Amino acid sequence: MGKIVISENVTLDGVIQDPAGDEGFRHGGWVGLIKDRPELGKLALDDALGAEALLLGRRSYEWFAARWPSRSGELADSLNRLPKYVVSSSLEDPAWNNSTVLKGDVVTAVSKLKQELDGEIVVLASFQLVRMLMEHDLVDELRLKIFPVVLGAGERLFGETSDKQPTRLLDTRTVEGDVAYLTYEIVREA
Numbered sequence: 001m002g003k004i005v006i007s008e009n010v011t012l013d014g015v016i017q018d019p020a021g022d023e024g025f026r027h028g029g030w031v032g033l034i035k036d037r038p039e040l041g042k043l044a045l046d047d048a049l050g051a052e053a054l055l056l057g058r059r060s061y062e063w064f065a066a067r068w069p070s071r072s073g074e075l076a077d078s079l080n081r082l083p084k085y086v087v088s089s090s091l092e093d094p095a096w097n098n099s100t101v102l103k104g105d106v107v108t109a110v111s112k113l114k115q116e117l118d119g120e121i122v123v124l125a126s127f128q129l130v131r132m133l134m135e136h137d138l139v140d141e142l143r144l145k146i147f148p149v150v151l152g153a154g155e156r157l158f159g160e161t162s163d164k165q166p167t168r169l170l171d172t173r174t175v176e177g178d179v180a181y182l183t184y185e186i187v188r189e190a
Helices: 040-052 058-065 072-082 106-116 127-135
Strands: 001-010 049-058 083-088 099-102 117-126 140-148 167-175 179-186
Touching: 001 049, 001 106, 001 179, 040 049, 040 083, 040 117, 040 140, 040 167, 049 058, 049 106, 049 127, 058 083, 072 117, 083 106, 099 117, 106 127, 117 127
Parallel strands: 001 117, 001 140, 049 083, 049 117, 083 099
Antiparallel strands: 140 179, 167 179
């Protein structure tokens, strides 16, 4: 059975919008260039190497698909070879290799994907998808890289939920001297 892992860059106040600074958000660019931060690059590579597949929303898929196919190196090679599943009602013909659009009911499609795959299904960016997955108890683990900045505005990782969602801290460490890397598992009632 697959395990859905959310891997996100997030500000101290929970914002995930435009970390690279190329989406036009007035506070964008709060991560800086990952290539200039080797430990953060290693975390991204570890996620890619440990993944069985990527699960993305359409906008995040299009952002990644516009950048990674032309790049080289171990991270690019990993992202480009991985199967990619895209949740979208409008994307018809995904151009990035090994990409499949999940059609129909998202909860059913993602639940089926979890049943069919063994290993980690890593979700990158895709905050709307993350919220839906959390709401329907499909997430198994959260890997949050918390950057030491407060933006005060922007799209947040978590929105309102219909019920509390308990988690258990699995690991914590400091990366690059100022980024808190927190790993949580979702706690489900027995």
